[in-house]
Amino acid sequence: MQALYAQLLVGLINGSFYALLSLGLAVIFGMLNIINFAHGALYMMGAFVAYFLLSLGGINYWWALLIAPVIVGIFGMILERTMLQWLTGLDHLYGLLLTFGIALIVQGVFQNYFGSSGLPYAIPDQLKGGMNLGFMFLPIYRGWVVVFSLVVCIATWFLIEKTRLGAYLRAATENPTLVRAFGVNVPRMITLTYGLGVGLAALAGVLSAPINQVRPLMGADLIIVVFAVVVIGGMGSIMGSIITGFALGVIEGLTKYFYPEASNTVVFVLMVLVLLVKPTGLTGRAA
């Protein structure tokens, strides 16, 4: 049973990353109509920024949790201003191709300087050790990741679905021209939205740094699983991507316990099954 709970926990943690990443993708997709292929590379950048902050500046994990998403978010906003905004009005697929190119550049540069092997990032002192829950031993850091990402996800959901800013955002997705006529600076909002989505990816990167090592390709394979999560959940709702992300992480964890051979493929197999039954995805609207 111990092993089952351990795998469930791993599943929940992976689920947190899936949720944070697919949430960021959904936010970006909503405003920019772009599937951000660079999301995995930006997640990796988040982890690297945390690593640099610690090794070069001696800035600890807690500050990295705040600073790394801001730095990567600003980088994202520069990308949006200099490149992505020129794709307005073009086919969606150009956005996919452009961000794919950006991902190749970013990953290539990091691979040149850091090779493909991983750099260690220590768990902060306050979160070291573990707790005995009676039925299992819970490493505190892992519990922290799950709780913290859940909080971030809910906060993002609240921001977009329940606040005035979120209402502007949703209105601008429906009809940018009209929202502009009301005096809202829509292009700036788009840039900030991209920054927000990218920041979420970077935050996931910082969270993952102490668990997985900091590697240039850490986002490259993860992003494809996240795409599968997105296809399964559909990009219809913010809540949908959060729930799908966590649920798929758990299912993956369970598979690792009961049938480890399929643990790499279970998300993709689920994607096929969902597509056969409901082509639009679980919470998706027709594209």
Place this chain on the structure above:
Amino acid sequence: MTTLTDNTLPVTPRAMRDEMIVFVVMALLLASVPFTGVYPFFVMQALCFALLACAFNLLIGYGGLLSFGHAMFLGTAGYCCAHALKVWALPPELGILVGIAAAFVLSLITGYISIRRQGIYFSMITLALSQLLYFIYLQAPFTHGEDGIQGIPQGHMFGVFDLSKPTVLYYVVLVGFLAGFLLIFRIINSPFGEVLKAIRENEPRAISLGYRTDQYKFLAFVLSGTLAGFAGALKVFVAQNASLTDVHWSMSGEVVLMTLVGGLGTIFGPVVGAFAIIAMQQYLAGFGQWVTVIQGSIFVVCVLTFRRGVIGEIAHYFRRSL
């Protein structure tokens, strides 16, 4: 909305004649390669990728469907062909047929699943399916995991042509490429191809004209996947191995890049793009990971400023369909 391939011009009898002239020139140039001093293996490799890119282009350039998982057809056909040659000891022509058949079956299955969604969802589904296959091949015993299938006997094509001789192999690959190219050329200029273009331009209108667009797109997917499998089977004879690199999604990205550089939706674009990218990889091999950075930069430059691609720009300048 600007579609991916608004650079294609209507095909007139004059355009058909232009295209045939260019085809003959291309065939003659390629046929003369063994008499120049060019390294034949480089050209053979480029020809395999050119066929793959042409097959991919059939789907995106004429059907408007961006598959991000075309490597799965290349890799599957490669593995099956290699297995047939090495373990079953089949002659080359049957080995190629086994590879093509495998890609055909795979494209039937994946096409049935993926064709239900469009645009970026279609791309993400094809990408995820190819990653699924990647993991299966990583674990399946017959692919030998990380090692791949190596030491594949080349054999005698039809019992006559000794494929271990570079020149003979070159012409066999060239004939295969030209046959595949002509088939794609024929498909594009057939009534089926015209309907496909109509769907690309305006799917609701094509539906209202009574076309079952899903069936057309499905057929295009199967044709494209099967032809990509043909490229994969040919590649086995050139590389003499079948490995995981051919199934990995970065290979799918390279195919997209080749087609984008040459010109999406142009007939000769993918060929030019494949030669350009393969040459670049060949000559920049010493730069290590910088090749990835350069490839990424080419993607960015192409999408931002050069969306028609090399052949697309030329065709646009001369107002010809190429």
